[in-house]
Amino acid sequence: MQKTVVNSWNEWDPLKHVIVGRADDCHIPPEEPALDAKVPEDSDMRGQWGRRPQETIDRANELLDNFASILESRGIRVDRPTPIDHSKPAMTPDFRTESQFGCMPPRDVLLTVGSEMLEATMSYRCRWFEYLNYRPLMQQYFEHDPNFRHESAPKPRLTDADYHPDYLSDKIGVEKRLKWTAEKFFVTTEEEPLFDAADVLRFGRDLVVQHGFTTNLKGIEWLRRHFPDHRVHTVNFPGDPYPIHIDATFTPLRPGLILNNPQRRLPEEQRKMYRDNDWEIVDAAQPAHNTPPPLCYSSTWLSMNVLVLDPKTVCVEKSEVYQAEQMDKLGMEVVEVELRDAYAFGGGLHCCTADVFREGTCEDYFP
Ligand code: ARG
Numbered sequence: 001m002q003k004t005v006v007n008s009w010n011e012w013d014p015l016k017h018v019i020v021g022r023a024d025d026c027h028i029p030p031e032e033p034a035l036d037a038k039v040p041e042d043s044d045m046r047g048q049w050g051r052r053p054q055e056t057i058d059r060a061n062e063l064l065d066n067f068a069s070i071l072e073s074r075g076i077r078v079d080r081p082t083p084i085d086h087s088k089p090a091m092t093p094d095f096r097t098e099s100q101f102g103c104m105p106p107r108d109v110l111l112t113v114g115s116e117m118l119e120a121t122m123s124y125r126c127r128w129f130e131y132l133n134y135r136p137l138m139q140q141y142f143e144h145d146p147n148f149r150h151e152s153a154p155k156p157r158l159t160d161a162d163y164h165p166d167y168l169s170d171k172i173g174v175e176k177r178l179k180w181t182a183e184k185f186f187v188t189t190e191e192e193p194l195f196d197a198a199d200v201l202r203f204g205r206d207l208v209v210q211h212g213f214t215t216n217l218k219g220i221e222w223l224r225r226h227f228p229d230h231r232v233h234t235v236n237f238p239g240d241p242y243p244i245h246i247d248a249t250f251t252p253l254r255p256g257l258i259l260n261n262p263q264r265r266l267p268e269e270q271r272k273m274y275r276d277n278d279w280e281i282v283d284a285a286q287p288a289h290n291t292p293p294p295l296c297y298s299s300t301w302l303s304m305n306v307l308v309l310d311p312k313t314v315c316v317e318k319s320e321v322y323q324a325e326q327m328d329k330l331g332m333e334v335v336e337v338e339l340r341d342a343y344a345f346g347g348g349l350h351c352c353t354a355d356v357f358r359e360g361t362c363e364d365y366f367p
Helices: 033-038 054-073 130-144 174-182 217-226 272-276 300-304 321-329 340-345
Strands: 015-020 077-079 110-113 116-119 149-152 200-203 206-210 231-235 250-254 257-260 280-283 307-310 313-317 333-337 353-358
Touching (some): 015 054, 015 307, 054 340, 077 353, 110 200, 110 353, 116 130, 130 149, 200 250, 206 217, 217 231, 250 307, 300 321, 313 321, 321 333
Parallel strands (some): 015 077, 206 231, 257 280
Antiparallel strands (some): 110 116, 200 206, 250 257
C-alpha cells in the first residue's frame, strides 16, 4: 500500500497523485438561472435536458481511462470518483431541480491548498451535491494521511435571490454580455458567498481568483478569511462573455510564465504583481478548432486547458496542434492526450483532474 499524503501548493510542481473524473451517468441538467446564463446562446443544448447519450458517455470514459493510464505510466498515482445517481433530483428546503450534473470535472468542486482539500460552495443547483462523488476518496485520505484537512465551504441556499433576473433571457446577445462582463455585472448576486474551485489558481502563497458567473466577491472574501496565510487576488477578464472557471483563460506553466487567452486579456491594472516579479504573461496559441464539440458548455479555448506534470512537462490535447507547438517553443516537453470527445462533459485536461499531491512547499513567488 502506497503512502497517501495530500499536498499541493501550485499548478506546476511535479505531480505524483491526482484524481481523474468519470463520465458515468452524466446529465444535461434542466434549466436553472446560473447554468442558463452560461449555455452559449447558439448552443445545441438550449432547451433540452436529461441523461447524455450512452455512446458519448462510453467514449468519454474511454478517453478518461486512457488519460489515467498515461499518467500512471509516468509514475503518477490516479484515483477516480465513485459516481452517485445523477438522475436523482437535487433538493433542499430552498430549491429543487430535476437532475444533477455528473462527476466531471473534479477541478470545479475540489480545491487543494497544501494539506487541505476544500469542497467549493458551487453556484449551480444541479451541482450542489456533487461533492458526494468524491467523499469515498476524502474518507480514504482522512484515514491514511494524519495531516489531511478535509474542509467544506458553507453550503449556499441558492434561492432566486442568488441570481440576477436580467440574465434569464436567452437572447441577451454577445454585445450586451461583454458590456455586462466589463461592468462586472454577472449572473450571481452578492446574496451569500459563492465560488467554484476552478475559479482559483494556486501560486504558492498567492491565490488568484476569477470574479465571474460562478464566483462572487463574497465567495472571494470567504476564501480570504479561510486562508489567512495567503494573499488572495481578485481578477476578471472583460473579454469573456461567459466568465466561468479560470483555466481556459489564464494558465500558469511554471514559475515566471503564464499563458493568457488573447480574447480575454488580464487588464493592465491587474498585472502589477506579475510585472514587479518578472513574470511573463504570453498570449496562448489559437485553438485548432472553430467550434466546440456537440452538447458542450465550453468554448474552443479548452485548447489552453493543459495539465502541467512538472515545470518542463505538460499534457496537451492531441488535436490542439498550435497549442502543442507553442509549448514546444516555450521549452516544454509535450505529452499528447486525446480528450476532445470528453469536452462536452465539462472541460479539458486541467478541468477533468484535481490535485492530491505535488512535490514542493509553499513558496512566495511575489515577494
Ligand atoms: N470558461 C471556459 C471556456 O469555455 C471553460 C472552463 C472550463 N473549466 C473547468 N474547470 N470546467 O472557455
